[in-house]
Amino acid sequence: MTIHQLSIFIENRSGTLIKVLDALKEANIQIIASTIADTADYGIYRLICSEPMRACDELKRAGVAVALSEVFVIAIDNEPGRAADAVKAFSQADIDITYMYSFLNENRGLLIFRTNDNERAQQIITANNMQIISEEALQSLV
Amino acid sequence: MIWNPNKECMSRDEMSALQGKRLHKIVEYVYHNVPFYRNKLQELDIRPDDIQTIEDIHKLPFTTKKDLRDNYPFGLQAAPQSEIIRVHASSGTTGNPTIVGYTRKDIGVWSECMARCLTAYGVTRNDIFSVAYGYGLFTGGLGAHYGVEHLGASVIPAGTGNTEKHLKLIRDLGITGIACTPSYALYLAETMEKLGIRKEDIKLRVGAFGAEPWTESMRKEIEERLGLKGYNIYGLSEVMGPSVSYECQMQHGSHINEDHFYPEIINPTTLEPLPAGQTGELVFTTLTKEGMPVLRYRTRDLCSLMPGTCDCGRTNVRMGRIEGRSDDMLIIRGINVFPSQVESVVLSMPEFAPRYMLIVDRVNNLDTLQVQVEIRQEYFTGVFDTPAAIDALEKKLAAKLKSVLSIAAKVQLKAPNTIERSQGKSAHVIDKRKL
Ligand SMILES: [Zn+2]
Numbered sequence: 001m002t003i004h005q006l007s008i009f010i011e012n013r014s015g016t017l018i019k020v021l022d023a024l025k026e027a028n029i030q031i032i033a034s035t036i037a038d039t040a041d042y043g044i045y046r047l048i049c050s051e052p053m054r055a056c057d058e059l060k061r062a063g064v065a066v067a068l069s070e071v072f073v074i075a076i077d078n079e080p081g082r083a084a085d086a087v088k089a090f091s092q093a094d095i096d097i098t099y100m101y102s103f104l105n106e107n108r109g110l111l112i113f114r115t116n117d118n119e120r121a122q123q124i125i126t127a128n129n130m131q132i133i134s135e136e137a138l139q140s141l142v
Numbered sequence: 143m144i145w146n147p148n149k150e151c152m153s154r155d156e157m158s159a160l161q162g163k164r165l166h167k168i169v170e171y172v173y174h175n176v177p178f179y180r181n182k183l184q185e186l187d188i189r190p191d192d193i194q195t196i197e198d199i200h201k202l203p204f205t206t207k208k209d210l211r212d213n214y215p216f217g218l219q220a221a222p223q224s225e226i227i228r229v230h231a232s233s234g235t236t237g238n239p240t241i242v243g244y245t246r247k248d249i250g251v252w253s254e255c256m257a258r259c260l261t262a263y264g265v266t267r268n269d270i271f272s273v274a275y276g277y278g279l280f281t282g283g284l285g286a287h288y289g290v291e292h293l294g295a296s297v298i299p300a301g302t303g304n305t306e307k308h309l310k311l312i313r314d315l316g317i318t319g320i321a322c323t324p325s326y327a328l329y330l331a332e333t334m335e336k337l338g339i340r341k342e343d344i345k346l347r348v349g350a351f352g353a354e355p356w357t358e359s360m361r362k363e364i365e366e367r368l369g370l371k372g373y374n375i376y377g378l379s380e381v382m383g384p385s386v387s388y389e390c391q392m393q394h395g396s397h398i399n400e401d402h403f404y405p406e407i408i409n410p411t412t413l414e415p416l417p418a419g420q421t422g423e424l425v426f427t428t429l430t431k432e433g434m435p436v437l438r439y440r441t442r443d444l445c446s447l448m449p450g451t452c453d454c455g456r457t458n459v460r461m462g463r464i465e466g467r468s469d470d471m472l473i474i475r476g477i478n479v480f481p482s483q484v485e486s487v488v489l490s491m492p493e494f495a496p497r498y499m500l501i502v503d504r505v506n507n508l509d510t511l512q513v514q515v516e517i518r519q520e521y522f523t524g525v526f527d528t529p530a531a532i533d534a535l536e537k538k539l540a541a542k543l544k545s546v547l548s549i550a551a552k553v554q555l556k557a558p559n560t561i562e563r564s565q566g567k568s569a570h571v572i573d574k575r576k577l
Contacts, residue, residue, distance in 0.1 A: 009532070039529045044532070046527060099527075
């Protein structure tokens with residue numbers, strides 16, 4: 001059970017990030033979590049937000065290169081070492097975590113990540129009794 | 143069908159003899175009527191009588207766009223103003239426009255050449271033919287218009303405005319032929335689809351496309367979407383206007399009206415003539431023009447000539463597609479690079495918008511080439527959420543560029559609609575080298 005993340009291509013020059021944020025503001029979209037993977041020439045701005053489908057449409061209308069990616073969100077206890085435990089479960093099953101970021105919510109940690117094999121990742125999540133966060137549950141945070 | 147078999151199917155010997163005779167006459171004419179040419183010929187110690195055969199053309203000086211600008215407005219006009227019945231002007235991106243005056247005979251020759259083109263496309267007096275080139279100072283509109291009238295088909299002077307109304311006429315009048323730029327043809331197809339008009343609802347069967355470079359893939363797309371056969375038409379106002387050359391049913395090279403416009407291909411650097419089949423700069427001498435004749439006018443267009451009898455029966459030499467502009471040629475690490483080569487690669491990959499920018503620089507005494515392209519919004523999908531995926535796309539384009547250009551180029555992906563749409567080709571290049 002994955003959720004929708006927006007992946008946005010942004011160039012490394014002034015004004016490009018604000019164009020995206022302004023379009024989201026204009027559409028009354030709230031950002032829940034975000035991160036930027038940056039290279040020398042460009043960045044990929046990944047974000048979790050309210051109404052991802054509508055956000056994607058609005059950004060497209062604003063001329064932004066944006067796509068929806070499927071990522072997992074799991075909740076972990078707010079204690080040292082819990083992220084390591086979670087990631088170890090996937091690595092032991094030979095599943096690659098392509099990227100990961102996290103945020104803290106009501107005294108629990110939320111890990112957002114993409115894998116190279118969503119089907120098997122889902123099995124690991126179920127087998128290890130990990131607390132997966134659905135799109136609806138995430139939306140209730142805003 | 144061939145409009146004028148006497149002139150379009152001559153034997154090579156007859157054609158050369160005619161061209162030689164006409165060349166002598168035109169040199170004599172400009173010698174006595176255009177001080178610019180008289181001075182040039184005198185400097186080279188050439189008398190009109192030294193020019194007797196078409197081979198003697200190599201003795202003559204070249205004419206450039208700059209010569210035309212320097213002699214603005216009427217300096218190169220050979221006929222007295224009382225004989226000029228029309229004036230066109232070509233848009234100059236810098237400085238003065240080029241002014242071209244036509245006598246009544248010139249307009250007649252132009253209409254004749256245009257009728258030859260239209261006949262080669264299969265247009266007859268039974269056709270209803272729409273001219274959707276700009277009417278005005280640009281030669282496209284009126285040039286095509288007079289040709290259609292001369293041929294005897296019904297001309298619809300549509301121009302370039304009001305596309306929806308034009309489409310209504312195309313459908314309601316059963317218009318069968320159209321002359322316009324290839325990009326306008328695509329715009330027409332787009333508008334048609336938007337209005338819900340199907341290609342089965344219209345009768346268009348012939349398109350005469352020119353005035354801008356286009357590719358074989360564009361031809362396929364236009365033919366498919368409009369349900370017609372698309373033919374190339376080539377021309378330039380300095381020489382005449384559209385109808386200098388035209389494709390036939392074979393769609394394999396454009397026949398040059400060489401009894402009026404003598405073509406040569408030269409090396410743009412050494413100015414030496416090149417053997418048939420080699421790509422170089424196209425040069426035209428007008429053999430019959432009265433208003434503003436030109437001797438060896440350098441078009442800056444790069445192409446090759448294809449001699450020999452065509453399967454259509456015409457013997458007039460053909461020119462291949464324009465492969466680039468000699469003034470756009472870049473020399474990067476000693477290799478000749480044309481922006482049009484980059485363009486053809488970019489156009490062949492659907493992931494990218496048809497816009498690009500070349501940035502040439504010199505770092506540590508080594509030339510560098512960077513190619514910027516825009517990813518198309520609809521091709522930016524979820525798989526591109528990592529730099530690795532973007533880098534792979536950049537590398538895919540870089541590999542194709544390397545195989546076409548023979549030098550390595552660094553590809554930089556840009557967001558949609560961030561590269562300026564350019565008018566002239568040179569606007570695609572930023573050369574930062576301080577040479
Ligand atoms: Zn032919």
